[in-house]
Amino acid sequence: MTTAGLDEAGRGPVIGxxxxxxxxxxxxxxxxxxxAGVKDSKLLSEERREELKLLIEEVADSCSVKVIHPRRxxxxxxxxxxxxxxxxxxxxxxxxxxxxxxxxxSPMVNTKKFSSMIKSMTKGMRYRLIARNKxxxxxxxxxxxxxxxxxxxxxxxxxxxxxxxxxxxxxYPSDPKTRKFIExxxxxxxxxxxxxxxxxxxxxxxxxxxxxxxxx
Numbered sequence: 001m002t003t004a005g006l007d008e009a010g011r012g013p014v015i016g017x018x019x020x021x022x023x024x025x026x027x028x029x030x031x032x033x034x035x036a037g038v039k040d041s042k043l044l045s046e047e048r049r050e051e052l053k054l055l056i057e058e059v060a061d062s063c064s065v066k067v068i069h070p071r072r073x074x075x076x077x078x079x080x081x082x083x084x085x086x087x088x089x090x091x092x093x094x095x096x097x098x099x100x101x102x103x104x105x106s107p108m109v110n111t112k113k114f115s116s117m118i119k120s121m122t123k124g125m126r127y128r129l130i131a132r133n134k135x136x137x138x139x140x141x142x143x144x145x146x147x148x149x150x151x152x153x154x155x156x157x158x159x160x161x162x163x164x165x166x167x168x169x170x171x172y173p174s175d176p177k178t179r180k181f182i183e184x185x186x187x188x189x190x191x192x193x194x195x196x197x198x199x200x201x202x203x204x205x206x207x208x209x210x211x212x213x214x215x216x
Contacts, residue, residue, distance in 0.1 A: 004099035005141025009149035014199045015171035021149035022093035024062040040136040041150035053151045056144045064093045070196045077198040091121035101128045105135040173201035
C-alpha cells in the first residue's frame with residue numbers, strides 16, 4: 001500500500017501564501033521518520049524542521065508542493081470558498097502522487113464534507129481517503145507533509161522580506177510586528193500583492209483609513 005499524507009501551512013496569516021504539501025511514503029520507511037522525531041511542524045524548531053525536511057525528502061517516494069498566492073486566497077474568501085480552494089490543491093496533489101490511501105488534515109470540523117469535496121475533484125481514481133482534524137498530530141505521513149509545507153512557506157516569507165527590505169515578523173495578525181507593518185501600508189495607501197486584503201485585520205484598518213478609495 002502506498003500512503004500519502006497531506007497538510008497545509010499558512011492558512012491563517014495576513015501576509016504571504018498558503019502552502020499545501022503531500023508526501024508519499026512506504027509504511028516500511030515510517031520507522032526512520034519516527035526515530036528521527038518527525039511530528040507536527042508546529043512542535044518543532046525552525047532548525048529542526050529544516051533538518052527533518054531533508055530526511056523526509058530522502059525517505060519519501062515522492063513529494064508535491066502547491067503554493068496558493070494571496071490574490072487567489074482573497075478571491076476564494078470573497079466567495080466563501082477557502083475550504084474549497086484548499087481541497088482543490090489537495091486533490092491536485094493526490095492526482096500527482098496517486099496513492100492507494102491519502103490522509104489529509106481537514107480544515108473543516110465536518111471532515112466528511114471536506115472528504116467529499118476532494119473525492120468529487122478526483123473522480124475516476126481508486127483510492128481510500130481519510131480526512132481528520134489535527135491529522136498532523138495523529139498520522140506520521142501528515143506530520144511529514146506539515147514539515148515540508150511549513151519549511152517551504154517560511155522560505156517564501158523570507159524571500160518577501162529580502163525583496164522589500166522589511167522584517168514584518170511572522171505574517172500572522174497576532175504578531176505585533178506584522179500588525180505594525182500592515183498599519184503602515186494602510187496609512188501610506190500601499191497595496192502589495194503579498195498581503196491578504198480580504199482578512200478582517202486589514203479590513204478593519206482600511207475602514208479607519210481617511211482614504212478608502214485607495215482600496216476600492
